Amino acid sequence: MNRRKFLTKGALGVGATALVGVSPQDASPQQRVTKWDRSADVVIAGAGASGLSAAIMARDQGASVLVVEQNHDIGGHAMVSGGRIPLGGGTRLQKKFGVVDSADQVYLDHTDFHNLELRYSDRDLVRVWADENAATFDFLLDNGVQFEEVMPTLVNGGTIPRLFRTKVYSDDLKVTINGSPGSGLVRALEKSARAKGVEVLLRHTLTRIVRDEVRLKPDATGTRVHGIVAKIDGKEVTIEARRGFIIATGGFTSNVAFRRMFDPRLTEEYQVAGEPWSKQNADGEMLAMGLGAALWGTSNVASEHGRSVTKTRHIGARYGYENLRWNPGSPMFPQVGGAGLTVKSYQDFICVNQFGRRFWNEMDDTYDFLNACLGRHDPDAKSRKLNGGGPIWAIFDADSVRREEWDPKPPNVDANGFFFGADTIADLSRKISNPYQAQPMPARALEETVARYNSYVDAGKDPEFGRPGLMFKIQKPPYYAAWATPILHDALAGLRINGRCEVIDVRGEVIPGLYCAGESAGGFALHGLPRVTVFGRIAGREAARARRQS
Numbered sequence: 408m409n410r411r412k413f414l415t416k417g418a419l420g421v422g423a424t425a426l427v428g429v430s431p432q433d434a435s436p437q438q439r440v441t442k443w444d445r446s447a448d449v450v451i452a453g454a455g456a457s458g459l460s461a462a463i464m465a466r467d468q469g470a471s472v473l474v475v476e477q478n479h480d481i482g483g484h485a486m487v488s489g490g491r492i493p494l495g496g497g498t499r500l501q502k503k504f505g506v507v508d509s510a511d512q513v514y515l516d517h518t519d520f521h522n523l524e525l526r527y528s529d530r531d532l533v534r535v536w537a538d539e540n541a542a543t544f545d546f547l548l549d550n551g552v553q554f555e556e557v558m559p560t561l562v563n564g565g566t567i568p569r570l571f572r573t574k575v576y577s578d579d580l581k582v583t584i585n586g587s588p589g590s591g592l593v594r595a596l597e598k599s600a601r602a603k604g605v606e607v608l609l610r611h612t613l614t615r616i617v618r619d620e621v622r623l624k625p626d627a628t629g630t631r632v633h634g635i636v637a638k639i640d641g642k643e644v645t646i647e648a649r650r651g652f653i654i655a656t657g658g659f660t661s662n663v664a665f666r667r668m669f670d671p672r673l674t675e676e677y678q679v680a681g682e683p684w685s686k687q688n689a690d691g692e693m694l695a696m697g698l699g700a701a702l703w704g705t706s707n708v709a710s711e712h713g714r715s716v717t718k719t720r721h722i723g724a725r726y727g728y729e730n731l732r733w734n735p736g737s738p739m740f741p742q743v744g745g746a747g748l749t750v751k752s753y754q755d756f757i758c759v760n761q762f763g764r765r766f767w768n769e770m771d772d773t774y775d776f777l778n779a780c781l782g783r784h785d786p787d788a789k790s791r792k793l794n795g796g797g798p799i800w801a802i803f804d805a806d807s808v809r810r811e812e813w814d815p816k817p818p819n820v821d822a823n824g825f826f827f828g829a830d831t832i833a834d835l836s837r838k839i840s841n842p843y844q845a846q847p848m849p850a851r852a853l854e855e856t857v858a859r860y861n862s863y864v865d866a867g868k869d870p871e872f873g874r875p876g877l878m879f880k881i882q883k884p885p886y887y888a889a890w891a892t893p894i895l896h897d898a899l900a901g902l903r904i905n906g907r908c909e910v911i912d913v914r915g916e917v918i919p920g921l922y923c924a925g926e927s928a929g930g931f932a933l934h935g936l937p938r939v940t941v942f943g944r945i946a947g948r949e950a951a952r953a954r955r956q957s
């Protein structure tokens with residue numbers, strides 16, 4: 408197709424006059440796209456929980472749908488998630504258990520100003536979300552998602568039982584990746600989407616958003632998103648989005664530079680739950696920001712509520728999120744490195760920073776503990792780590808191992824930099840080394856720390872940090888050091904959208920043709936799947952209903 412033929416009638420007005428692309432990687436935003444390799448009414452980047460919901464909904468409206476997915480498989484973070492989906496408002500399953508609920512009650516529960524996690528939300532978005540709760544849950548049922556049929560429970564922000572959990576999709580780890588319940592959501596949606604005619608291009612990475620310059624009126628021009636460029640094996644594929652393009656790339660937690668815009672302490676040592684299966688690289692956000700898109704609800708990332716930073720419950724492994732223990736039979740396990748030792752009680756160890764010092768009461772499950780991890784340094788002014796707190800290590804002994812019933816060997820631990828053992832405390836400190844441990848841990852400091860802690864156990868009091876219930880000394884070799892650094896989870900801010908999931912620019916105006924859903928969208932700090940499935944569904948519907956461009 409030559410360029411003249413390709414310049415199509417603009418949906419906003421009389422005609423398109425140029426095509427430009429914006430890429431976060433390109434210095435020049437003016438790259439021209441001269442032909443479309445593929446074309447669909449609605450194009451979506453990301454085949455996770457929001458992208459698959461959007462794809463099915465757009466297809467249900469009669470639109471042709473094409474999804475590009477960076478990974479070699481669908482699912483995103485949702486695949487390894489716990490599949491806990493608290494949606495209410497009177498869903499079919501709520502009714503089955505005799506639970507009475509309404510959209511108004513959902514809205515009220517999620518706008519209570521006492522709830523610090525949700526206080527800073529955009530209430531227009533919460534209202535739309537509440538109104539679409541029941542329809543979205545029933546949409547999941549209609550598209551084959553199966554839930555554990557037990558009485559739903561309450562969750563944060565709820566006065567009515569709404570929490571149902573999806574069933575694990577199958578017992579084949581090649582299919583479910585980790586055997587997590589979230590597989591029951593995304594595999595069912597994938598099956599339905601494919602059966603309805605949605606096309607998914609795997610290993611295709613969104614790299615550019617393409618805009619038309621369109622004439623709105625004889626005397627005014629504007630732009631409209633008209634497609635994307637994706638890359639596979641270094642080759643570019645241009646894809647026309649005739650009605651709309653939806654960003655569903657899942658947030659920014661994996662992008663160190665981007666996440667530090669919200670909180671400069673979130674340096675590289677903080678790993679991300681859901682990796683290494685899929686990444687949240689902020690690609691969608693950066694591309695949209697290149698078109699002038701605004702961010703929304705940015706304070707939520709550092710509000711010290713919700714799950715942007717979490718205390719690990721699986722130590723001695725890199726990806727030790729509280730609700731995810733990697734299965735050694737997972738096809739991802741070679742990249743995961745270790746399943747982690749599941750902690751029954753933080754009484755069984757002390758936590759030290761990279762300088763070998765305790766820094767806080769280990770029993771504390773509040774953000775105070777996390778703040779101490781992220782921000783507390785060695786009192787020695789020579790320490791060079793100024794932002795981020797560096798690695799946190801759990802230090803324990805043979806008695807702790809016995810009490811916790813751990814088997815501190817691979818595959819339970821990752822011996823490649825995230826777990827160490829030695830017969831003396833000094834030898835242990837000398838072994839601790841990985842790319843995030845900026846300097847050797849001083850042996851004397853760790854010896855002093857352990858000796859001081861043991862003296863607190865004898866005295867029954869921790870005068871430094873007030874740790875309650877000092878129960879066990881660390882005194883029986885071998886001694887161990889296990890990675891226990893906090894792990895990042897939710898992207899709680901993202902692109903500004905309106906109730907139709909259209910992306911809004913920094914002047915408060917809609918960017919025509921561009922939609923966003925999922926963790927890449929901001930303004931509502933609700934955790935996880937209930938937020939992303941609802942807005943995914945809305946984005947798919949609205950993009951499918953937009954006027955066709957060619």
Ligand SMILES: Cc1cc2nc3c(=O)[nH]c(=O)nc-3n(C[C@H](O)[C@H](O)[C@H](O)COP(=O)(O)OP(=O)(O)OC[C@H]3O[C@@H](n4cnc5c(N)ncnc54)[C@H](O)[C@@H]3O)c2cc1C
Binds near residue numbers: 455457487925927
């Ligand atoms: C361990 C774990 C447990 C969880 N448990 C729960 C739970 O029980 N309940 C709950 O509500 N929430 C839970 N969550 C959160 C929930 O899974 C996420 O909020 C949700 O999956 C986000 O959906 P999404 O569509 O925005 O992103 P994702 O599901 O992550 O999908 C984004 C997709 O975009 C792809 N992508 C990224 N960049 C590009 C690009 N440039 N081009 C093409 N594709 C790209 C990614 O590969 C990915 O497949 C959990 C998360 C984790 C990690």
